[in-house]
Amino acid sequence: MKLEKVTDRSGRWYDDACGTAHGLELIGERWTLLVVRELMFGPKRFGDLRASLPGLSANVLTQRLEGMEASGLVVRRKLPPPASVQVYDLTDWGREAEPIISELGRWAARSPGHDPTLPLSPASMMLSFRTMFDARKAGDAEMRLGFRFGPESFVVEVAGGSLTAQRADTGEADVVILGSPEAVASFVYGGGPPEGLAIEGRREVFQGFAGFFELPPKAESARG
Amino acid sequence: MKLEKVTDRSGRWYDDACGTAHGLELIGERWTLLVVRELMFGPKRFGDLRASLPGLSANVLTQRLEGMEASGLVVRRKLPPPASVQVYDLTDWGREAEPIISELGRWAARSPGHDPTLPLSPASMMLSFRTMFDARKAGDAEMRLGFRFGPESFVVEVAGGSLTAQRADTGEADVVILGSPEAVASFVYGGGPPEGLAIEGRREVFQGFAGFFELPPKAESARG
DNA sequence: CGGCATCCGGGAAGATACTG
DNA sequence: CAGTATCTTCCCGGATGCCG
Secondary structure (H helix, E strand, C coil): CHHHHHHCCCCCCCCCCCHHHHHHHHHCCCCHHHHHHHHCCCCECHHHHHHHCCCCCHHHHHHHHHHHHHCCCEEEEECCCCCCCEEEEECHHHHCCHHHHHHHHHHHCCCCCCCCCCCCCHHHHHHHHHHHECHHHHCCCCEEEEEEECCEEEEEEEECCEEEEEECCCCCCCEEEECCHHHHHHHHCCCCCCCCCEEEECHHHHHHHHCCECCCCCCCCCCC | CHHHHHHCCCCCCCCCCCHHHHHHHHHCCCCHHHHHHHHCCCCECHHHHHHHCCCCCHHHHHHHHHHHHHCCCEEEEECCCCCCCEEEEECHHHHCCHHHHHHHHHHHCCCCCCCCCCCCCHHHHHHHHHHHECHHHHCCCCEEEEEEECCEEEEEEEECCEEEEEECCCCCCCEEEECCHHHHHHHHCCCCCCCCCEEEECHHHHHHHHCCECCCCCCCCCCC
16 A cells, blocks of 8 residues: 555664654655745646656656655645646645755855756745845845746845745736746846846846845865 | 766756755765764764764765765864874864754654654754754853763853853763763653753752753644 | 775666556 | 656665775
């Protein structure tokens, strides 16, 4: 039976009462944390998850979702008619894993081996805004930006020294940016020109927004 | 050659510019983060690492240490004579992974499936103090506690609403606790009597110290 | 004994093809 | 579209053995 496989973890686990070890048992398997990342802005369908994680094959995704459902990270839900499709969503507790993702990302951005030119999913891009936002640089600026990555759109709001990002319609934004997550990252973090982006509305707002972020310095690798 | 194996990650990696994904490439392999945890309080020898991670076999530990050295997490160092033994130590950057360990532990402690009766290493115990310390509960208390787990000893200091824990001689402590990490955890987090512990010095200081910690409430597993 | 290489069995990951 | 079935490849973990 399938349930046995999910719960029979004989030998493969850490036998360690440390919370960190238990955390690794929950989200330490390959791909699991990236699935959490992709669900962080709301439910997704099986196929959408596959599309945003190109290296992940269908059978492994099935296994991961089963395991995550069994440990209470994820719920499988049917959208109400007329959609009537099945989606996967994080539980409240699963969504509370965001600080882990943030800390991991913040730390790894300092790695000498980090290659920022690889593909980037929309959810990654939005999460990185939350992680890398520098309230000191933003001061008391207030702005609302829309981002459209193909069919997915997000609204990012800066106000009172904090930043929020949500999946939402870009209707009321001061400026709307259309393009790929990679192009947005290259502009905001790379400091280059806004190549490959279509910008509708108050362009200078986006320019100012880009000044609220700075990649941390690379770590020296050979220091003890 | 061996170096090729370490760097040839073709196909097995995430191809994702997100910092989180890169972080998983660095510390996402099985055991890696637990090795970091064990080194968090200072260098250790190969055999000491094995002893504190019972499920980890020698060949896998060798592979992990090689990978961690290659990515700049760990340095291999020879202690000066007369010790003249080889030890592994975290780099500064490697030590900065502590927030990841903390967040993961804090989050996982809320898991319904967490079993706090499993074995616990001294380093885990000390890290959990750093993670779970509640400054509000400590107020302006000041104290210095020594912990002796077999050959390893630590000093924990509470002062000014913050807690520090280091590997150090227990000489100048107000109270010294001798026993197993499991017994300490059971007393501090479980709220039971101090069974299996020998307490030298001001017993009431340890009692008060235990009041500075509280496990967070378990998460509801079936909520979206 | 500490550190590392080698061999082997079991199992997880990845690719592809297939089904409702 | 949402998975399942199958097959291959590679990793994990245990045992053994080699050198200092």
